[in-house]
Amino acid sequence: MSEAARLESIRTRGYARIATEEAFAPAAMLERYRRMLERHEFDDPGFRSLWGFYLGSRSPRATQIIAKLQDLGPQRMADMDATGIDRQIISLTGPGVQVFDAATAVAMARDANDELAEAVHRAPHRYSGLTAVAPQDPRAAAAEIERGKRQLGMKGVIINSHTHGEYLDHPKFSDLLAAAEAENTPIYLHPQSPSKGLIAPLLESGLDGAIYGFSVETGMHMLRMIVSGVFDRYPRLQVVLGHLGEALPFWLFRLDYMHRATVAAARYPNMRPLKRRISDYLRENIYVTSSGMAWAPAIRFCQDVLGMDRVLYAMDYPYQFVADEVAASDAVPLSDQERRQFFQTNAERVFSLQGS
Amino acid sequence: MSEAARLESIRTRGYARIATEEAFAPAAMLERYRRMLERHEFDDPGFRSLWGFYLGSRSPRATQIIAKLQDLGPQRMADMDATGIDRQIISLTGPGVQVFDAATAVAMARDANDELAEAVHRAPHRYSGLTAVAPQDPRAAAAEIERGKRQLGMKGVIINSHTHGEYLDHPKFSDLLAAAEAENTPIYLHPQSPSKGLIAPLLESGLDGAIYGFSVETGMHMLRMIVSGVFDRYPRLQVVLGHLGEALPFWLFRLDYMHRATVAAARYPNMRPLKRRISDYLRENIYVTSSGMAWAPAIRFCQDVLGMDRVLYAMDYPYQFVADEVAASDAVPLSDQERRQFFQTNAERVFSLQGS
Numbered sequence: 001m002s003e004a005a006r007l008e009s010i011r012t013r014g015y016a017r018i019a020t021e022e023a024f025a026p027a028a029m030l031e032r033y034r035r036m037l038e039r040h041e042f043d044d045p046g047f048r049s050l051w052g053f054y055l056g057s058r059s060p061r062a063t064q065i066i067a068k069l070q071d072l073g074p075q076r077m078a079d080m081d082a083t084g085i086d087r088q089i090i091s092l093t094g095p096g097v098q099v100f101d102a103a104t105a106v107a108m109a110r111d112a113n114d115e116l117a118e119a120v121h122r123a124p125h126r127y128s129g130l131t132a133v134a135p136q137d138p139r140a141a142a143a144e145i146e147r148g149k150r151q152l153g154m155k156g157v158i159i160n161s162h163t164h165g166e167y168l169d170h171p172k173f174s175d176l177l178a179a180a181e182a183e184n185t186p187i188y189l190h191p192q193s194p195s196k197g198l199i200a201p202l203l204e205s206g207l208d209g210a211i212y213g214f215s216v217e218t219g220m221h222m223l224r225m226i227v228s229g230v231f232d233r234y235p236r237l238q239v240v241l242g243h244l245g246e247a248l249p250f251w252l253f254r255l256d257y258m259h260r261a262t263v264a265a266a267r268y269p270n271m272r273p274l275k276r277r278i279s280d281y282l283r284e285n286i287y288v289t290s291s292g293m294a295w296a297p298a299i300r301f302c303q304d305v306l307g308m309d310r311v312l313y314a315m316d317y318p319y320q321f322v323a324d325e326v327a328a329s330d331a332v333p334l335s336d337q338e339r340r341q342f343f344q345t346n347a348e349r350v351f352s353l354q355g356s
Numbered sequence: 357m358s359e360a361a362r363l364e365s366i367r368t369r370g371y372a373r374i375a376t377e378e379a380f381a382p383a384a385m386l387e388r389y390r391r392m393l394e395r396h397e398f399d400d401p402g403f404r405s406l407w408g409f410y411l412g413s414r415s416p417r418a419t420q421i422i423a424k425l426q427d428l429g430p431q432r433m434a435d436m437d438a439t440g441i442d443r444q445i446i447s448l449t450g451p452g453v454q455v456f457d458a459a460t461a462v463a464m465a466r467d468a469n470d471e472l473a474e475a476v477h478r479a480p481h482r483y484s485g486l487t488a489v490a491p492q493d494p495r496a497a498a499a500e501i502e503r504g505k506r507q508l509g510m511k512g513v514i515i516n517s518h519t520h521g522e523y524l525d526h527p528k529f530s531d532l533l534a535a536a537e538a539e540n541t542p543i544y545l546h547p548q549s550p551s552k553g554l555i556a557p558l559l560e561s562g563l564d565g566a567i568y569g570f571s572v573e574t575g576m577h578m579l580r581m582i583v584s585g586v587f588d589r590y591p592r593l594q595v596v597l598g599h600l601g602e603a604l605p606f607w608l609f610r611l612d613y614m615h616r617a618t619v620a621a622a623r624y625p626n627m628r629p630l631k632r633r634i635s636d637y638l639r640e641n642i643y644v645t646s647s648g649m650a651w652a653p654a655i656r657f658c659q660d661v662l663g664m665d666r667v668l669y670a671m672d673y674p675y676q677f678v679a680d681e682v683a684a685s686d687a688v689p690l691s692d693q694e695r696r697q698f699f700q701t702n703a704e705r706v707f708s709l710q711g712s
Contacts, residue, residue: 059621162557169561197556201518205525205580206624211614212579212607216572223568224561243610247603251568253651254599257676258567265415268562295609301657320613 001081003125009084015340016086017326018347021190021242021291021314023093024076025069026112030055032100044164045200046193047099049208068318069093072119076317077126083323085315087125089351090116092132094160094192105134109144117152128353130156130188135163135173142179149183155351156186156240165195167221169228177234186238186287186350191218191246210292210319219246226281227259227271238285240350242314245288249302252279283307287350289314290342294325296332303338312350313343357437359481365440371696372442373682374703377546377598377647377670379449380432381425382468386411388456400520401556402549403455405564424674425449428475432673433482439679441671443481445707446472448488450516450548461490465500473508484709486512486544491519491529498535505539511707512542512596521551523577525584533590542594542643542706547574547602566648566675575602582637583615583627594641596706598670601644605658608635639663643706645670646698650681652688659694668706669699 010016033051036042054062068075072090080088092112097105109132116129131148133141148154157180159168168177168189180187191214194202198217202208222241231237241248248255255278263273276284283306290299291314303311313329315321334342348354366372389407392398410418424431428446436444448468453461465488472485487504489497504510513536515524524533524545536543547570550558554573558564578597587593597604604611611634619629632640639662646655647670659667669685671677690698704710 053621053623057621057623059623061617061621165557167557167561195557198554198558200553201521201523201551201580202554202576205523205576206583206618206627207576207579209614209618209623211611211618212576215607216576220558220561220563220568220572223563224557227562244606247606250600250603250606250654250657251571253654254648255567257648258565261417262562262565262567265409265413265417267409267413267415267565271562292610292613297657297661298606298609301606301653305653 006086010086014336015344017084017313017343018087018089018353019085019315019317020089020240020289020312020347020351021188022088022090022317023069023319024072024090024116025093026115027070029097029108029112030066030070032108036099042099044099044196045203046195046208047095049203050193065318068321072116072127077123079317079321080126083315083321083326085326087128088317089128089130089155089347091130091158091188091190092116092160094190096132096158096160097134098136098160098163098192100136102134102136105136106140109134113144113148113152113154117154120153128155128351130154130158132158133176135159135168135176138173138175142175145176145179145183145185149185155353156188158188158190160190160192161217161221162192162195165197167224169224169230177230177237181234181237184236186240188240189218189222190242191215193217215243215246219248222246222248222286223255226278227274229272229274231281231285232275238287238350240287240289240312242289242291242316244290244293244298244302244311245282245286245306248282249288249305252282252305255279283310286310287312287346290329291316292320294322294328296328299332308338308341309346311342312346362442366442370692371700373440373669373699374443374445374709375441375671375673376445376596376645376668376703376707377544378444378446378673379425379675380428380446380472381449382471383426385453385464385468386422386426388464392455398455400455400549400552401559402551402564403451405559406549421674424677428472428483433479435673435677436482439671439677439682441682443484444673445484445486445511445703446475447486447514447544447546448472448516450546452488452514452516453490454492454516454519454548456492458490458492461492462496465490469500469504469508469510473510476509484511484707486510486514488514489532491515491524491532494529494531498531501532501535501539501541505541510541511709512544514544514546516546516548517574517577518548518551521553523580525580525586533586533593537590537593540592542596544596544598545574545578546598547571549573571599571602575604578602578604578642579611582634583630585628585630587637587641588631594643594706596643596645596668598645598647598672600646600649600654600658601638601642601662604638605644605661608638608661611635639666642666643668643702646685647672648676650678650684652684655688664694664697665702667698668702
């Protein structure tokens with residue numbers, strides 16, 4: 001599609017479609033996953049379930065996703081044109097480098113960021129990127145967040161949930177969180193497979209993946225950050241959650257009630273009073289995107305309970321690359337201005353896309 | 357409150373309030389819990405976290421709940437009168453007898469049912485009961501479901517989620533499920549603490565309880581039943597979920613998409629095609645109650661996506677005994693007829709209360 005034709009279609013439509021949770025994977029990273037699986041170098045059951053499937057299966061789903069993940073060129077752009085996506089905000093797919101040892105992870109995150117930044121440089125009107133980091137080395141992660149923002153023009157940070165079973169509420173990750181807050185750059189908290197202590201009964205029933213387990217892993221991760229006081233320590237930190245907030249918006253009322261009751265009863269020594277209610281953090285420090293959730297009732301529900309400025313469009317390419325879902329997202333009953341917020345202006349604000 | 361005054365207030369209001377997830381605990385069961393905790397007889401971390409708190413804490417929350425759980429007499433009735441609850445559907449609190457050895461569990465379930473049936477017999481206009489069973493002995497459980505329905509006048513069956521880490525999708529529980537279907541009596545699938553394989557990162561952050569872990573445990577349990585084909589084998593089986601369906605209504609769209617994609621890719625040998633979509637089972641074999649979720653946006657959402665006849669009122673007494681929440685539930689924007697469905701007639705139909 002010519003750039004003129006694309007701009008004309010945005011003008012006619014009234015909004016650009018910015019897809020905010022779109023994945024890529026460097027070939028070298030997938031190669032390393034393959035080696036880890038073959039050599040049984042890494043005993044994480046979630047990694048084995050997810051990447052054993054994608055890299056081992058001959059199914060159309062697996063082979064297409066593996067091919068599309070690695071492409072930051074013509075195929076991706078053609079897919080965007082075919083479904084009317086004007087801009088992808090691209091991030092390193094889960095679990096990214098978070099399954100490696102620290103040194104490998106630091107190096108591979110840098111490489112991934114360089115590769116992504118180059119693709120963005122080639123197509124700045126269509127691609128934006130998020131900085132991948134290695135939480136295994138929080139200082140290096142902090143430095144990479146700075147480099148990503150200042151030198152590579154990245155628009156946020158991608159964290160693919162747990163790192164070797166550890167979550168961002170752990171004090172060891174404070175440098176990483178402080179850097180994201182200081183750079184005024186949002187963290188996209190993206191799913192990966194549930195950590196070892198969480199996966200057993202999900203895995204044995206085939207529920208560990210995107211069907212359910214991802215949301216348990218990621219919703220819990222977000223709540224751990226909130227109840228441990230991360231946002232009291234970093235009040236300006238902003239986190240973006242996919243899949244309409246991993247169902248946490250559904251729980252706003254109960255989270256407030258049970259947190260208050262649990263704190264009052266002093267049930268857990270490490271669950272202390274917070275400055276705000278749980279729902280306040282979820283409304284003031286969190287954005288949610290509609291990745292994988294092209295469903296009007298849930299989108300409208302989140303807009304109602306979080307605010308119209310807190311819900312962003314996403315596709316979840318290439319995992320959920322479905323033209324009909326773009327049409328379904330277009331058809332969510334919204335005013336013209338609200339639809340523009342949902343597809344375009346919220347993303348421009350949250351990810352500082354002005355001038356891109 | 358005199359019975360005449362109560363009936364007059366129902367007439368004025370236009371509906372009776374039937375609370376459908378209300379808990380009790382026989383003193384003997386709590387005594388046995390206490391002994392198990394003291395003697396470290398039972399190494400389930402979820403049980404220790406939950407009941408170590410309730411039975412060990414001097415907090416007002418814990419002591420009041422323990423007192424109210426054991427009362428099936430004047431205190432409970434006074435609490436119902438004070439908050440305008442006309443009828444409680446009472447069930448054995450989680451984890452019930454499901455933490456005991458099979459013989460103890462079978463005996464104690466019978467005792468609990470006899471105690472509850474007697475209370476219902478004393479106040480048939482205010483109390484109804486569900487049958488507690490010991491899934492540890494599925495044949496005995498099936499017999500108890502029959503006895504509960506036919507001899508004790510029970511209105512359903514209570515299952516407090518996992519039994520020693522096993523879920524109702526396991527083939528060993530087929531007698532239990534077959535009996536519930538044959539007796540045309542719904543199973544209330546109620547939370548308990550997450551099973552051992554699911555609890556570690558929830559417990560270490562204080563999220564294992566009603567604030568979040570209960571919903572993970574119980575939502576997963578429900579999904580395990582669906583994806584394993586329980587409702588293809590027992591198509592008339594009806595399950596009631598509290599807490600507005602443990603957020604599963606929020607996931608209807610994604611569950612359908614990901615189940616279809618996972619089955620098509622043959623990712624798991626034990627995840628086979630089903631006769632219906634996941635959302636069909638959730639709309640046709642499941643009812644949800646508003647226990648602990650006295651929040652209009654989520655109640656309305658569930659009514660929208662499941663159907664007005666699928667959402668029932670509940671309080672979650674004594675765990676969430678809050679007069680203001682009854683008022684909030686009254687104030688959910690509904691037509692008079694819909695409000696009567698929500699508070700009264702859906703419960704009368706699902707739990708066969710006609711003539712009670």
